[in-house]
Amino acid sequence: MARVFMKGCEAIAEAAVRAGCRFFAGYPITPQNEIPEYLARRMPEVHGVFIQGESEVASISMVYGAASAGTRSMTSSSSPGISLKSEGISYCAAARVPIVYANICRGGPGVGSIQPAQMDYLQATKASGNGGFEMMVFAPSSVQEAVDMTYKAFDYADRDRNPVLVLCDGLIGTLMEPVELPDIKTDQEVADIKESKRPWACVGHKLDYANRSWIQPGHWSTIAMQQFNERAAAMYDSWENDVQAEESGLEDAEVVLTAYGASGRVAKSVAELLKTRGEKVGLIRPQTIHPFPFASFEKLDYGRVKAVLDVEMSIPALMVQDVDRAVKNRCPIHTCLCSGGNIMKKGQVLEAAAKILEL
């Protein structure tokens, strides 16, 4: 483990390298440029490949190709760029090609702004491309979490042969913090991942139609298409066991703050502050926003909870749709929101929570 002071984007890039990622293709867009810039220098040092593609669309297709050839591969972009990549992401999901990508979110819709925002929640969790596929989506609240989640994302992608998204708002991506970096995988480990564990990789095989590697994002028979969708649905159900969320004070909470990413960080500090003042405040900070931590909301005593306060850097609120599904009308849901590149302020959340607590 090495302790260093790093910017979020660069830390994500280094975590990917340490996880054995040896192929990155991307296209410049603010505020994620530090990821490709860092990897343009770093990849050659580990005998990996960096390519600046001619577009987001081309870059994700390059990643689709490299991952199909068995290499741990990654791309990154920011909100409108992710929309362009949705074509290739859908293909990876369809062809069962494991990739990892990071979305360093900015304002939206459209070209939006270049400042941090959390406006991509629905795209990330509900429809990252055509065809109703799902992905695990990690949402770090600190540079350390961004590192840890990116590092593990490759294992999840490999396990499921499915894309994994690290959804990181522009604040976390551009924030500098001290982080512990995980150990870098050895050349042997990287080679093992590529060669031994990926018999499906498309690298040329002996002439054998039945056992050729066939990376195919389509199914031309109705039976095969339905079977694919059923298998995928079973995989999505299995992710229930992979839910990650930070919880605190849920046993006797009267107000429960819920937020992810940068907002989660602010909500956590507000919850801690109020608890030091003797208030009964709980926190549910989703670290996976898909699968969503519905179970955390089942732990609440709804006879006691006055309201759940959903905190998002998004107008309208988006995660609140999942919170609503979790709460099931058992208590009111309030929102505390900002957008446009405005960062969620502690005072704003404190005021909203105090209002519910009638302080």
Next chain:
Amino acid sequence: MEKIYSRTQGIRDGMVSGFCPGCMHGTAMKLIGELLEEMDLFHRAVAVLGIGCGGLHMDYMAFDNITAPHGRACAVATGIKRSNPESLVFTYQGDGDFAAIGLAESISAANRGENISVVFVNNGIYGMTGGQMAPTTLLGMKASTAPKGRVAEEHGYPMHMCEILNQLEAPVYLERTSCNTPQNVFKTKNAIRKAFRNQLEGRGFSMVEIVTSCPTNWGMDALAALGYIEEKMLPEFPLGVTRDKIPGQQ
């Protein structure tokens, strides 16, 4: 009796082509299969199939292949080749895939000098989707989306990919062939062989454009389509080598 010709092992045993009568996709893939067999490359070959009728080869070829998103074959091939340089990576793309939706990917891969081979099948029309206009549709040629025929003022002119890519510094080999006669089929095979050789020797980007027919969507029978190639297509798309940085090698 001595056996002097047999079906290539590159095509799935017992498989019957589902292509339309007179279509030349079967011929093109047969040539590729024969070449991979002659050059002992099946264990290294990775085909990147574009969208369109050419993509149907996935059911016929007996070696590794991957279907690219619409137009992105050259980008997908870039990813495969760069991450696994030992593979022989070639794309197989139609005119819509290579020259319309994938134009940026095609030109950019060529401009980077990616060490891949492109087989570009140009029949001047969109076959699989039902006869819509392609970037290579001839002036005056009817298409379902140009019912009165292609008009330059409205649709622009047919695009010449060999000549367009010849403006770039990096490509090593660009040749336009056809499969309309036995001689031209032979020349096409030699051209693809050369494209593969270039890649094996690490020379960079090669592209073979094959002028073919689409009798179904051209609205004529197979023999008439051969005549149309000769009379209409080849004057617009003249056969021959546009770029060859390693002349003489076959």
